[in-house]
Amino acid sequence: MLEFDGLHKSYGDHHVLEGVGFTVAPGSMFGFCGANGAGKTTTMRIAMGLARPDAGEVRWRGRPLDEEGRRRIGYMPEERGLYPKMRVGEQLTYFARLHGLDAAAAARAAEEWAGRLGLGERRRSRVEELSLGNQQRVQLAAALVSRPEVLILDEPFSGLDPVGVDALAEALLEQCRGGVPVVFSSHQLDLVERLCDSVGILARGRMVASGTVEELRRREAGRLLRVVAPDAAPGWAGAVPGVRVVSERAGDTLLELTDGADDQAVLAAALRTGRVTHFAWREATLVELFREVVADPAQRPAREEVAA
Numbered sequence: 370m371l372e373f374d375g376l377h378k379s380y381g382d383h384h385v386l387e388g389v390g391f392t393v394a395p396g397s398m399f400g401f402c403g404a405n406g407a408g409k410t411t412t413m414r415i416a417m418g419l420a421r422p423d424a425g426e427v428r429w430r431g432r433p434l435d436e437e438g439r440r441r442i443g444y445m446p447e448e449r450g451l452y453p454k455m456r457v458g459e460q461l462t463y464f465a466r467l468h469g470l471d472a473a474a475a476a477r478a479a480e481e482w483a484g485r486l487g488l489g490e491r492r493r494s495r496v497e498e499l500s501l502g503n504q505q506r507v508q509l510a511a512a513l514v515s516r517p518e519v520l521i522l523d524e525p526f527s528g529l530d531p532v533g534v535d536a537l538a539e540a541l542l543e544q545c546r547g548g549v550p551v552v553f554s555s556h557q558l559d560l561v562e563r564l565c566d567s568v569g570i571l572a573r574g575r576m577v578a579s580g581t582v583e584e585l586r587r588r589e590a591g592r593l594l595r596v597v598a599p600d601a602a603p604g605w606a607g608a609v610p611g612v613r614v615v616s617e618r619a620g621d622t623l624l625e626l627t628d629g630a631d632d633q634a635v636l637a638a639a640l641r642t643g644r645v646t647h648f649a650w651r652e653a654t655l656v657e658l659f660r661e662v663v664a665d666p667a668q669r670p671a672r673e674e675v676a677a
């Protein structure tokens with residue numbers, strides 16, 4: 370297990386992390402989500418020994434991570450860390466050597482990962498000559514080239530085109546299948562939902578939700594009902610007891626129903642407006658769950674109020 374346990378970190382009187390903890394099993398992928406400034410990068414930097422926690426620790430296979438343990442982690446820092454003048458192939462070989470591969474194995478691994486991430490033809494280019502997306506691929510190859518036991522990646526998908534996203538997703542899934550625990554942060558929640566076995570959502574330095582997307586749905590979301598009533602005037606559903614309007618556009622309405630709210634009363638109200646062309650339950654997306662748990666509690670509508 371990769372365990373982040375009770376991490377606290379303050380800069381001056383700014384409490385950045387207040388007891389952050391989660392675990393990632395070998396062979397599983399953990400999506401680390403949270404608003405800008407929530408503390409994701411700080412958490413990952415602590416794992417890599419780049420920031421010191423005020424309390425708590427990160428363990429791999431039951432032992433606190435030390436320098437030796439960190440050499441077996443493939444890490445992609447948010448600030449990136451490539452040498453602009455170095456050629457892609459040399460750079461990847463260099464990173465593999467840093468992590469302890471001998472010269473021949475490092476050269477082989479550099480060749481392999483450059484090819485797998487679509488950089489084969491750019492092996493002899495200097496990093497500074499590459500587009501931003503291709504530099505990103507080099508950075509990823511640098512994290513993978515040492516055959517790491519663990520992967521910790523800070524926003525690895527940002528800036529990649531859809532083909533690059535697919536190449537990286539496939540590479541990460543393959544690492545998972547090989548037993549590597551993978552943690553990555555991302556604001557691309559559709560991707561997190563698609564790839565991750567479990568997710569953690571950080572807000573104001575605390576883990577406000579974690580588990581599988583399915584578990585988060587059960588815990589956080591009311592039941593969502595999508596109703597398309599093309600002739601309905603805005604606000605048609607507002608008077609039905611226990612119903613909150615999540616969104617409403619051109620007769621296409623998403624409603625959240627509290628437990629006990631009557632879906633047939635909603636259907637009757639919709640039919641009173643005219644035609645109903647769609648009426649079905651819908652699962653909450655990760656984006657909707659994220660909004661629900663990250664919203665400032667002071668601005669969050671209380672379920673009891675809407676149920677009244």
Ligand SMILES: Nc1ncnc2c1ncn2[C@@H]1O[C@H](COP(=O)(O)OP(=O)(O)OP(=O)(O)O)[C@@H](O)[C@H]1O
Pocket residue numbers: 380385403404405406407408409410411412
């Ligand atoms: N070295 C530092 N000194 C002071 N404050 C810091 C330092 N590093 C991070 N912070 C603060 O800690 C908070 C969390 O930052 P962090 O980069 O961990 O967030 P994040 O969740 O990764 O955000 P983003 O999604 O924008 O990358 C921010 O308010 C940031 O300003």
